[in-house]
Amino acid sequence: MTTLQISTDKGQLDVPLIYQFLSEQSTWAVGMPRAVLDRAIANSLCFGAYLDGRQVGFARVVTDCATFANMVDVFVLPAHRGHGYSKRLVEAIVAHPDLQGLRRFTLATFDAHGLYAQFGFTPPARPATLMERYCPDVYRN
Incomplete structure (x- = not known):
């Protein structure tokens, strides 16, 4: 059985694969320009999930x-879902040394509440204190 490897080494990322998934298959970033993804990766702590050196997940x-x-931008490629890889990916994220002792750790999800609840994520305790500027079609305009 192949073991899932998770790395924060940006040099290992298969950026064309990440771009293809996010810009064509995701429910949240369809139409994202490649330059936007490149800038997002450059300015984020990135996690790649790999099987036999091939990327199967990202966050x-x-x-x-x-x-x-x-x-x-959390995803596991459709062909690799159902094996617990998303759980392993989130587990690695919340255990990362740079992400300890934070006052607030947020995310938005449409349908994976159960996954994130396993790691202590809950609906906002005080939703009236949160505001956002949400532009879901920003890449389509």
Whole structure:
């Protein structure tokens, strides 16, 4: 059985694969320009998930590594789902040394609440204190 490897080495990332998935198959970033992804990767703590050296999953964390983090762009390729890889990926993220002792660690999810709940993520305790500027079609305009 092949073991899933998780790395934060940006040099290992298969950026064309990440771009193809996010810009064509995701529910949140369809139409994202490649330059936007490149800038996002450059300015984030990135996690790649690999089987036999081939990338099968990805996630980014936007953080100041002191007080706040936001987990985004989490995915496992469809052909590799159902093996617990997303759980291993999130496990590695929340265990990362740069993400300890944060006052707030956020994420947005449409359908994976059960996954993130295993790691202590809950609906906002005080949702009335949170605001956002949400532009879901920003890449389509």
